[in-house]
Amino acid sequence: MMMGMGHGGGMIEADRDGVVSAEELANHADMAFDMKDADGDEVLSKDEFMGQHGAMMSTRRAERRQARFAAMDANGDSALDYAEFMDGHKAMLAAADTDGDGRVTIWEFRIARHG
Ligand SMILES: [Ca+2]
Ligand SMILES: [Ca+2]
Ligand SMILES: [Ca+2]
Numbered sequence: 667m668m669m670g671m672g673h674g675g676g677m678i679e680a681d682r683d684g685v686v687s688a689e690e691l692a693n694h695a696d697m698a699f700d701m702k703d704a705d706g707d708e709v710l711s712k713d714e715f716m717g718q719h720g721a722m723m724s725t726r727r728a729e730r731r732q733a734r735f736a737a738m739d740a741n742g743d744s745a746l747d748y749a750e751f752m753d754g755h756k757a758m759l760a761a762a763d764t765d766g767d768g769r770v771t772i773w774e775f776r777i778a779r780h781g
Contacts, residue, residue, distance in 0.1 A: 679772045686775045688759060695755040699748060710746040730780075 678694045679686050702714050715735050716728070723731070738746055738754030746754070762770045762778030770778075 678775070684771055686759065686762075686770045686772055688756070691755055691759050691775075692752065695752055699751050708748060710751060712744055715746060 740750050762774045
């Protein structure tokens with residue numbers, strides 16, 4: 667198994683069965699947290715969350731990301747700790763299941779993440 671490869675390509679859906687499972691998203695979020703946490707203090711600042719490409723992002727994209735940051739920042743301290751980050755992804759997965767069948771397809775997930 668070549669797990670962990672394909673960084674940057676957004677390999678969330680690891681087993682390619684067309685459904686994003688909670689486990690897959692949790693693994694992805696776990697990895698993303700480590701990758702984004704540039705200074706390794708186990709907390710994501712807004713800059714870390716926005717990433718190095720923040721300046722190059724289109725305004726709309728940056729706004730969406732900022733809105734996501736604000737939504738995840740449960741205690742409003744302008745930083746995301748691991749629990750907030752994981753909770754945010756959990757909520758995202760639940761919200762993405764638009765047809766309510768308990769399975770989030772990669773399509774549902776991508777649309778949810780985009781919006
Ligand atoms: Ca940090
Ligand atoms: Ca926080
Ligand atoms: Ca569904």
